[in-house]
Amino acid sequence: MDRHIFLIGFMGVGKSTVARGLSRLLHINNRDTDKMIENYEHMKISDIFEQKGEAYFRECETRLLRHLQTREPMIIACGGGMAMRSENVALMKECGTIVLLTARPQTILHRTIRTHKRPLLEGHKNVRDISALMNERMPKYEAAADIKVSTDYRNTDEICREIAEKLGLLS
Ligand code: S3P
Numbered sequence: 001m002d003r004h005i006f007l008i009g010f011m012g013v014g015k016s017t018v019a020r021g022l023s024r025l026l027h028i029n030n031r032d033t034d035k036m037i038e039n040y041e042h043m044k045i046s047d048i049f050e051q052k053g054e055a056y057f058r059e060c061e062t063r064l065l066r067h068l069q070t071r072e073p074m075i076i077a078c079g080g081g082m083a084m085r086s087e088n089v090a091l092m093k094e095c096g097t098i099v100l101l102t103a104r105p106q107t108i109l110h111r112t113i114r115t116h117k118r119p120l121l122e123g124h125k126n127v128r129d130i131s132a133l134m135n136e137r138m139p140k141y142e143a144a145a146d147i148k149v150s151t152d153y154r155n156t157d158e159i160c161r162e163i164a165e166k167l168g169l170l171s
Contacts, residue, residue: 004096100145
């Protein structure tokens with residue numbers, strides 16, 4: 001493999017879990033942009049949002065993508081807002097293939113209800129609000145994606161196999 005695989009999609013869609021699964025299946029390293037930003041900034045994402053603001057976090061994401069362009073091919077789980085900036089999409093397209101993961105709002109709610117690490121979901125943990133933000137973002141997710149894979153009612157192995165097959169990475 002000579003390019004990155006970027007996993008994009010809404011919060012709670014399973015990007016980090018699928019990145020780990022693909023890493024095992026394809027024997028390629030995986031990274032998580034949220035975790036990388038937390039490490040560089042020595043702060044949790046929720047604290048970055050609270051203390052430095054969302055705009056600062058979005059700059060961190062773009063800066064990180066520029067850095068990732070110089071790295072060996074990896075599976076990269078992106079924060080859910082990564083594909084909202086056209087500059088980010090252009091950077092990802094230059095050095096990788098973009099895989100959109102999707103799930104129903106009900107699935108997202110179920111997967112995120114007990115955690116408090118996503119500032120944009122706090123106070124919005126209901127199907128109506130999740131659907132509204134998802135619908136607002138979907139055109140940009142879809143425009144960015146090279147392939148699209150649903151994660152509803154499926155285990156990680158099945159999802160990873162579908163991605164690998166669609167990308168022609170299984171011999
Ligand atoms: C965000 C998604 C989060 C994280 C931040 C903002 C978003 O990542 O980057 O809270 O705008 O959708 P996950 O998609 O991994 O939850």
